[in-house]
Amino acid sequence: MTDIDEVYGHVHTGSGDQFIEPKVVMNFLRETTEYMRESGVISRNDLGWLKRLFVPPQGFGLARERLSDTRAVLLHGPVGSGRRSAAKMLLHELSDETSSFAEFTEEALSAEVKLFPDKVGYGQRLLLDLTRGDPDTLSARRRELPALRAALDEQKARLVVVLPYDGKDWADEELARQFVEMARPSGHVVLRRHLEEAGIALPEEEELAPELLQYLTGPLRDIAKLASLVVRVEKDHPDWWVSEWLQAALAAVTERREEAAKQVARYSEARQRAVLFAAAMCCEASADAVFFVAQNLMELLGLTDREKPRLEQRGHRSQLEDLEVRPDQHGERVGFRSFAYDRALRSHFWENYPDLRPWFCKCSENAVFSAWLSRRDRRNLVDRYLEHGLNTGCVEGIIQTINRWSDTERNSSPAYWIQFADQALVIGLNDRRYGTRFRRLVYDWSCDENLTAPVGQLLVHVCTEVIAPEFPEQAMVRLHQRARREVDPAEPTARQALRGLALADRGMLRRVIHRFATEFRELRWWKVDPDLFAEMLDPWCLLDDGGATKPLAAESVVRSELVLSWRTMMDNRPDLTWSTVRWWLEAAGRSWNPDLLLWVLVEAAGHEIEALGKLHVTARDWSQVSGGAPGVAARLTRLIDSYQGIDDVDYTVASSAEEASP
Template sequence: MTDSAGPSVTGSQEQVHTGTGHIFNFNRENPASLLADLKGKSPRVVAADQLAWLHQRFVHPPGFGDARDYLKRKGTVLLDGKPGSGRNAAARILLYERRDDAGTFHEVETREEGRPRLDPEIVGAGDQLLLNLSGADERLWSEVQDELATFRSTVVERQAHLVVTLPYQRATRLHTDLIDFRVEIGRGPGMDVLQSYLRKSGIPVSETLQPVPALSEHLDNLPPMREIAELAALIETARRRAREQGSFSDWCEHALNAVRDRAGQVAALLAELPSGRQRALLLTTAMLSGAHADDLHHATDQLLRTVNYPKDETPLLERADLAERFAQIKAEADADGTVRFIGLGYDAAVRAHFWNHVPDLRARLREWVGHAVESGRLAQRGRDLLIERFAEQWLRTGPPQALVALVERWTATTRWEPRLRAAAQVLEYGLKDERHGAFFRSAIYNWSGREGLTDELTQVLVGVCAEVLALSHPEQAMVRLHHLARRQREKTTAFEALLVLVRRDHWIRRRMLHRLERGLTSAKWQVDARLFLELSDPALLVSPGPRRAQPLLPDGVVRSQLAAGWAGVFRLLPQHEWNSPLSRWLFAACENDQYSDVFLDVLVAGAAHRPDILGALYTTARDWAAAGADSREDRAEVTARLLHKIGAAQRRRAAAPSL
């Protein structure tokens, strides 16, 4: 998290400002605003910024050049390497370098047992695909390996690019047809990686040249690359806290203290704090480090009430003030009232201690977080920090179902936006968790198909699907938004979010047309017909789309889907709803010589089994032709060709044997 104070969410009826930070107004027409960070950036923007940030600092490890060459020439590379070598970061950078290709980035998720583990249909033209198998067990690895060759052929056919991170020490049993795609990523020099991060943080090289034996010793122990990145951030923080005073050696010492095992220090401090009130303040400070002192005061009181701690009967003027109480736990408030521990990394050690060594407290802490969010006494920054740290610890130690229960609690009936924001953030952290991400994707799927969801839960799910799930699993986000759009009664946020997602690239649009074709065949959902009319804009069908993708209309499968879509529209919607979209198709047939007959053929195919619709189709076209004063001859010619095609369709229908 950043150190700057951020926006504060308000209630739906009036602006309530508690603590520091700016008022944040939730836009009910855009549920994604629930997930904006303290600077107002959406998760999509933050994710793009983070990847660009990593690319700027990334030091190419041994083997990276070969991996890049394999990906370029063969379309696939299998990355092997020891855990901690940075191969997952290397995989993302390899695909990031292909970001100007026609397709889009998405992660490949292995399917459950009993089905093919890999689905070739998720591969779009020019896509950048990441299949992370680094944590796969023996059975999953064996089953996926059996399917990789077939999956890779689809990748090649559609000119996509696939990077697979292999499970460590299992690559020696690679199938012979995959051996030539394996590249081992080595470990880059730790000091070079650290220096790259420090330079990009604004610390001049001249300040980091002095030898620091403790730093060299730490790097000689070969910590994982992610820990080196964290160490660089701690050094920069130590420098900032010292206001750039002192030496590089001093900053390194503070940072190294933060990454060393502080468990003993925390245990020793707790032994010096026999009072439950002191320990409550210690834990609260660890959970809200970086928040305002007022927030810590309110949250500590709430924690004591949650655990039924006896009320303090000491007269108010005889109690220790906050400054003294913070000093007892080795924390302090700065001039703005922001509270932090004096030692870097101390907050994380305290959180880990309580979660690891006081497991009976976890359920009470979940209740505490629930009450703290609902009380309205915390400023937005404090709430955000609390949710982030709580979700981190719970996902590390507790069953994820408890977080789902919190989401349902916060979205049951209330329209108060801080609860909705907290619910959205819990789902965001759950989706991003490597161990539990699949569980939360499944939970969202189950919710999205349920009738009678509260409007509050629907808004949260729309925002999370559009801004979090869509980043890594766009098709899954599309499916869940589609379910929500079908069931959303009064609001149209799921409908609009789905359109935004599908319009981003042709691959996801193609997948959505496939879903709509199936849905419209059953003639159950009017919303499917309305979605089809929005997504079948003729200008978009003949456009190359983002990143130079091929237009959709020349594809025979797409044309069949479009015909089925129009057939569903004619069955489900009254004519006044499809007159205007139909006129756009006729205009496209008039303006686009290359695809003129294709547009007309699709329309006639969609109406072929309905004589009444064929008649309405011609009547609408005739009225359209008469209305175009500037292009009446061209419109009349299109209408004449349409009439000819309608006649041919009627003759074919008459000649077809009856069943």
């Protein structure tokens, strides 16, 4: 029996001493993120990257006009015509420092999740992609859209709705005026734009082979995949002509599957097929790695007892040669003769043996622990496992794998292995089909009272690097849940990440304030929430208009929510309240409009005379120390009197509590 599926605890994977420390975990996570950015799984700037590659479909200009004039536009068109990319680019063109992007994800997939108008934030750019919605969801969203449009006008926000191709009859006569049909752009232009990004010049359309021109009439996502293969061929064969790169890449997506099916049919023995599967999953790894992965698959399937004793079988290298699995020129790593043939072979196994997929998942999971794989081999294996596992719907198997690699169930994962959980999780989060399920996994982690520190670091990492750019509100919720439960956390903490998220974006700060106010109002708050709320409330961010018409503190809804949250803090955490009040007083003293902050404090304390008195005394005492401002304290006193209906009186700041009355 091979034991590659029995590696737990602190495994030493290299030379030198072993360290399981927070900094080591973060180093691995950062390295994995950089690797995935370089490989294109994580874009360095998703919308910026899209803009460079985007070819506007027909109808894009009209959609831009409709969105500008009416704040909402409904896009429809054939599958593969670039509707979603067009929607994101329309919203990207409207971006500025005062607006934030958000996508209605759950609302697009479930009729049970309501699309309430209060989900629209001021100046937001919103996307609702209904292309995968069922009839019930489409009907529910149609009923809710008129109220949502009213909220768009009130909040000066904009919305793009992407509809299924057959969804033109979805809306009533009034909404139908917002329809714009997207027609597919030229496939040749799309391919040229992608290759130009990689520094490859595509020949003119009339110079391309007929079979390539035919392929370029397909969905745009297939053209993007073809372009990535052309780039791979160019790296492997820089001395080839462009036409040869194109031919090899096209063959990889059109011809290799048939070749793979024929080869598997020729070799019917279980051992032979297990070796082919292992060679495809571990392509470019060592021959020994292929052997042990194949052996593990045989054991998982319970087939080893049916074979002759190992010494009576053909040698592994001879078997590889029989199966046309070839070593490289140095004889160290194995592969196949044809470009991308390994991918076709993997697709054949994953697609044609649905009953064996759980075992393929388990074998791939185990293989990462194999001592015969290098770090590079492991990364390649994770990429391949996730590609084919997701394509064949093995989501729950992948979730189990991530939990094992991160070791949340055993509570003893070394830093080294968590990088592969990170890699798999990021791929899952970026998958449009199943990203929701992986975000649910992160949410489940965030609510786990016993989450290990390394997995806590992983959670913070993916929230900030992967979830926040596309789903900032979901990142906020997960970081908040984690921040509530952190005990001696490793940096960066969820608390730090939540504050960074809130203060980096005006729209996000508004949503964070709303979340805390909602928790306080509905009595769902935790003991630590006032501390978190106080940390989020940088008064300078509330006073900064950020180029908008008015600061956040001047918005009526934000102001009422600040008052509610401050009142909760005053009633329950006096130790925290008055130190935070001093911070606000300092900001008010440097502001051109101090009343924006002072009125919030007065209204929050106004429900109780004792709180108003304490607010007055705190301001008085603060005004008498270095950095204090007597004028601010005097102004606060006037506002307190005004709130109580007392006539305006000239005040001097008293030096003691007894002198604090007019």
